[in-house]
Amino acid sequence: MAKVKNPLVKPFLKWAGGKRQLLGYINEYKPREFKKYIEPFVGGGAVFLNLQHKNTIINDFNTELINAYEVVRDNVEELIKLLEFHNNENSSDHYYELRDWDRSDLINKKNNIEKAARFIYLNKTGFNGLFRVNSQNQFNVPYGRYKKPNIVNEEILRVVSTYLNTNKVKILSGDFEEATKSARKGDFIYFDPPYAPLVEDSKNFVGYTLNGFGYEEQVRLRNLFKKLDQRGCYLMMSNSSTDIIHELYAEYAETTVKVGANRSVNSKGDGRGKVDEVIVMNYSYHDM
Structure with a gap:
């Protein structure tokens, strides 16, 4: 079958x-x-x-991408809460504030769940869903100005988390x-x-x-x-x-x-x- x-x-x-x-x-x-x-x-x-x-x-x-998969597997509910926060705060100013984390030492002070929420938020609101870094390895995609970006997709995040947890899926970077x-x-x-x-x-x-x-x-x-x-x-x-x-x-x-x-x-x-x-x-x- x-x-x-x-x-x-x-x-x-x-x-x-x-x-x-x-x-x-x-x-x-x-x-x-x-x-x-x-x-x-x-x-x-x-x-x-x-x-x-x-x-x-x-x-x-891409270590940021792999961290996002690991957080979806291990901490999906905490991730969803942070994405809801970013969704409520969504604006050009909020986007560039988060994007600037890797232009200072701030990103190194954040935990993996915070990093994953930032990564997903920037992915959903950045121009064309691009992941692009400059020569200093800094994320440099501009704000996308979408009317209704799908920042918090709770249902898909939860079922992907269940799949990763109930199957033998090894995540490498x-x-x-x-x-x-x-x-x-x-x-x-x-x-x-x-x-x-x-x-x-x-x-x-x-x-x-x-x-x-x-x-x-x-x-x-x-x-x-x-x-x-x-x-x-x-x-x-x-x-x-x-x-x-x-x-x-x-x-x-x-x-x-x-x-x-x-x-x-x-x-x-x-x-x-x-x-x-x-x-x-x-x-x-x-x-x-």
Whole structure:
């Protein structure tokens, strides 16, 4: 009997580049059966929260993001109370007051619940739900001026907390390669790295972490993909459909699918709308 999934277990964050619109493809092409599920670039969590697999590892280099997942798991009621406070205080002044925590030592004096509430509040009220930091690792997204931002989504926060607590979900914060160390034959790993830029030059290879995610990181990811392939894992990766990505994954061309996706966050108008993305696999999805 197929497992019944809870439709309310879904992302509690807005996330640029989130995978909600690719979920149909991912569900169609994923392996029918697998042991452990690993997501080394979890972001807003659309995929793992949709799969709701019992034995899951999620990881992200963004420590603020991972802290938010841990607080939702461990302290959801305290988090909701703080979000209600921020909701009542919501204004441009309140936003910039909280944003400035990392421009002083104030953020180091806050506990993890306060940090998570700040992170979620800034995410829901900042421009386009972006997470972006400057060269000093300071959050620098401007206020979004939404009429009714969904700051306190109690129902979703509680059901996600229940899912994280009633299933074997391991939450990590670190390098994507480190997150796959426990991967074994029969495990399913989905990679959603910062995408290769549509305009292919080095200055555009920038991720959402302070260190960015350049060409060398894309090569390192491809090398890991090949290593895990040899280990017998089921692998899937989404990325932009660029010459660089097609060259890096040329040996997986027969199990690469091109899909259209809406890209809503781009500084240039011609980067919005339908763009081609690829889903690369190391197995024949026709056999799944």
